[in-house]
Amino acid sequence: MENKKRAFSGIQPTGCLTLGNYVGAVKSWLNMQEEFDCIFSVVDMHSITVRQDPAALRKRCMEFFCEYIACGLDPEKSILFFQSHVSQHAELAWILNCFTYMGELSRMTQFKEKSARHADNINAGLFTYPVLMAADILLYGAEIVPVGHDQKQHVELTRDIAERFNGVYGDVFVVPEPYIPPVGARIKSLQEPEKKMSKSDPNPNGYIWVLDEPDVIMKKIKRAVTDSDGEIAYREGKDGINNLLAIYGAMTDKTPQDAAKEFEGLGYGVFKERVGEAVAETLAPIRDKYNDLLKNKDYVESVYKNGAQKASAIAYKTLRKVHKKLGFIQR
Ligand code: ATP
Ligand code: LTN
Secondary structure, three states: OOOOOEEEEEEOOOOOOEHHHHHHHHHHHHHHHHHOEEEEEEOHHHHOOOOOOHHHHHHHHHHHHHHHHHHOOOOOOOEEEEHHHOOHHHHHHHHHHOOOOHHHHHOOHHHHHHHHHOOOOOOHHHHHHHHHHHHHHHHOOOOEEEOOHHHHHHHHHHHHHHHHHHHHHOOOOOOOEEEOOOOOOOOEOOOOOOOEOOOOOOOHHHOOEOOOOHHHHHHHHHOOOOOOOOOOOOOOOOHHHHHHHHHHHHHHOOOHHHHHHHHOOOOHHHHHHHHHHHHHHHHHHHHHHHHHHHOOHHHHHHHHHHHHHHHHHHHHHHHHHHHHHHOOOOO
C-alpha cells in the first residue's frame, strides 16, 4: 500500500443512496480501489446540519455502510468507517475554521441552496460544513477526491485552506485534486431533468434507489419526463432524453453519444425499457449482496470498527503534526 496515492471520499447519510450517487461517486471509487490507497466514510457528522430523527439516522447510517460494501467497496482493499468514530475530524475542523474566511463560506452554492431550503434552521454547522469536509480530506493526506460535479467547489476551497495553512507553517497538508467522472457526474432527476437527481428528493419517482426492485426501477424509468419531439438524440434542450442516455451509458460503459446511436430511430417506449433493463441488471447484484449483509451483522460491525481504528491511526499523526506547528504542547 505504501507507494500508492491516497484517495478519500464520503457521502452523508441523508435520504437514500441513489443511482446519481452510484454513478457520480461510488462507481469511480470502485475503479480506484486497485490503483489508490482508498479511504471511504459515511460522513454522519455532516448530516446533522439538517435536523435528523435519531432512530431514523441510526438506521440510515447502517444502511449506507452496508450499501457501500454491497456496491463493491472491499474492506480488504479500502478503509471503510463512520466519520463520527474518528474524533480527529471534529478536532481538525475547529483548527481549519480559524483559517477559513466568512466570505469564502458564504459563496458556497450548497450553503446558499440549503439555507434557502431550510430557512428556519440556518445553523453555523450548515455554514462551516465545507470546513469539516476539508478536515476529512486533509487528515488523510488525500491527493485525490472522487466526487460528483456539485462538490468541486468544496474541494477547491479545501485546496485554498491547505495552501493557506502551508503558506504559514510549511508543507503540512497535501493539496488535493478533485476527480470528477467524465460521464455521469451529473445524473438528473427523472421528474425534473433540469435538476440533479437528489437523494433527499421528497418525490421518490425523481430518483432510483440502489436497492429498488426491478419492477420499481422499470416503473420509474417509464414515468421519466422526456419531450414530445420523439427523437432519441443527445443534444441541448433534450434534458430528459440526455439524462436517460447518460444513465444507459453509465450502466454499459458507453458515452451518451454512442448510446444515442444505438437507439437511433427507435421510439421512447422501447428506449425506456432498455434503459430500465440496464439499470435493473446493474443493481440486482448490489441488492443481493445487501440482503446477505443484513444477515451478517457481526461482520459489518467488525468492518466499521476495524476501519475506524485504521483511519484514526492516520488521522492522529496528521493532527499531531498540526498541533506541533501551531505551538500546542505535545500530549
Ligand atoms: P442531497 O440531495 O441530500 O444533498 P446528494 O444526492 O446531492 O444529497 P451528496 O451526499 O451531496 O448527495 O453526494 C454524495 C456524492 O454523490 C457526491 O460525490 C456527489 O457529488 C455525488 N452526487 C450526488 N448527486 C449526484 C448526481 N445527481 N449525479 C452525480 N453525482 C452525484
Ligand atoms: N460534502 C459532500 C460529502 C462529503 C465529502 C467529504 C466528499 C463530506 N466530506 C470528503 C468528499 C470528501 C457532499 O455533500 N456530497
